[in-house]
Amino acid sequence: MAVAKLGTVVLDCPDPVALAGFYAQVLGGRTEDDGEGWVDLKTDDGTALAFQSAPGHVPPQWPRAEAPQQFHLDLTVEDLEAAEREVLSLGATLLEAGDPSRTWRVYADPAGHPFCLCAC
Structure with missing residues (x-):
């Protein structure tokens, strides 16, 4: 029996509004900005992503271990x-x-x- 179901995948980033806008253009849907460094993206097909402000964010350099996926x-x-x-x-x-x-x-x-x- 499963303990949980997947709710939302959250990506840390320096600018949640900008990154959510990018994915909204790629996937469709609408964004909802909470004004506190968190933006939700809800697509028409039910896919949900969220974007969280991460000061000092270091982008991943896949597949290098020095800056792994975040x-x-x-x-x-x-x-x-x-x-x-x-x-x-x-x-x-x-x-x-x-x-x-x-x-x-x-x-x-x-x-x-x-x-x-x-x-x-």
């Missing part, structure tokens, strides 16, 4: 507490629990890549 996954869950227990038992590490009233938490997978569990 992204994190938002995984949508129904029960945040149960999903957290499950991912921790599978080898994830809690990176940021944050404010208990938030509907998301940050983890690292066993290889160190960040991802979020987000309550729906």
Whole structure:
């Protein structure tokens, strides 16, 4: 049984508005800017991407390890507490629990890549 379903793929970048605009032109759809360094792209076919401001962003130099690919996954869950227990038992590490009233938490997978569990 799956623990979560993929919610949104988030790309770190120096200018979320500009990068979201690029992908909107490539994929179609509309962008929604939260005004705080986060832009969502929702395409007509249901594909969703998000773009997050990352000061000091170093672009990846694929396939060079010196500047690897940079992204994190938002995984949508129904029960945040149960999903957290499950991912921790599978080898994830809690990176940021944050404010208990938030509907998301940050983890690292066993290889160190960040991802979020987000309550729906």
